Amino acid sequence: MTRGILIAGNESSLFSAAAAEAVKRVEQYAAAPIPSPFPRPEAVQPAAEQDKGKLPLQWSPGSPISARTLMVAAENRLGQINDAILVCSPPAMYRPAEALVPGEIENLVNDQIKGWFFLVRELALYFRSRQSGSLALVVPEILAGGGKDAPADLFGPSAAASFRAMAQGLLATSSNEPFQILGFSSAESGTEADFAAWFFKVLDEGNRKNSGRWHKYSKIGFFR
Numbered sequence: 001m002t003r004g005i006l007i008a009g010n011e012s013s014l015f016s017a018a019a020a021e022a023v024k025r026v027e028q029y030a031a032a033p034i035p036s037p038f039p040r041p042e043a044v045q046p047a048a049e050q051d052k053g054k055l056p057l058q059w060s061p062g063s064p065i066s067a068r069t070l071m072v073a074a075e076n077r078l079g080q081i082n083d084a085i086l087v088c089s090p091p092a093m094y095r096p097a098e099a100l101v102p103g104e105i106e107n108l109v110n111d112q113i114k115g116w117f118f119l120v121r122e123l124a125l126y127f128r129s130r131q132s133g134s135l136a137l138v139v140p141e142i143l144a145g146g147g148k149d150a151p152a153d154l155f156g157p158s159a160a161a162s163f164r165a166m167a168q169g170l171l172a173t174s175s176n177e178p179f180q181i182l183g184f185s186s187a188e189s190g191t192e193a194d195f196a197a198w199f200f201k202v203l204d205e206g207n208r209k210n211s212g213r214w215h216k217y218s219k220i221g222f223f224r
Contacts, residue, residue, distance in 0.1 A: 004078035008032040008059065008070070008119060009087030010112075014140065017196035018085055023053040025200070030074040032059040034111055036091045037104070061115025062107070071122045081133065083203055084123050086116065088139040090159035094151045112159040116166060127179035134180040134203055137167040141187040174212035182210055186217040
């Protein structure tokens with residue numbers, strides 16, 4: 001049976017780069033993007049290229065029922081899920097604290113923090129029942145920025161830190177799981193395509209020794 005690849009996460013250049021690597025390996029992959037509530041300055045691939053081989057799936061991250069529905073839909077469309085790639089590239093919120101909107105904060109926390117826990121739970125149950133599979137947790141290093149006359153990003157680094165902490169907990173207990181759990185990070189900006197090609201290569205190897213570890217990418221070299 002064809003390899004089933006599910007990519008879920010924030011709409012971003014990193015998500016697009018992961019999608020581009022997926023279609024090099026399979027004719028179709030399942031994509032469950034989280035739309036950004038704010039405009040992104042990043043360049044996005046042309047629609048025709050970005051949609052090649054994509055099986056789009058709807059997902060409301062803040063809902064545990066939606067996470068379960070996503071899993072069922074992905075399995076039905078793909079036949080099976082072998083690799084789940086979660087891309088955490090949260091939106092930035094460059095505002096002073098007094099300008100934050102309560103409803104907006106609640107939606108961001110639901111979609112960008114709580115949602116990962118709901119989806120990871122469903123993926124763990126699925127892979128455990130199959131006694132195989134790989135869960136890749138992908139997150140870039142995000143800095144708050146800002147300065148004397150400019151507000152810092154009050155949300156992106158916090159959401160990424162939450163994702164990383166969750167991933168570290170999963171990696172720490174991965175030896176007890178029948179499936180692989182791998183963490184990937186990069187501090188290099190503008191290298192999303194190379195970063196995605198690299199972590200897909202690690203997944204392709206299927207080496208059990210890679211499970212339970214953070215894999216850090218650098219365009220000069222990389223550490224495992």
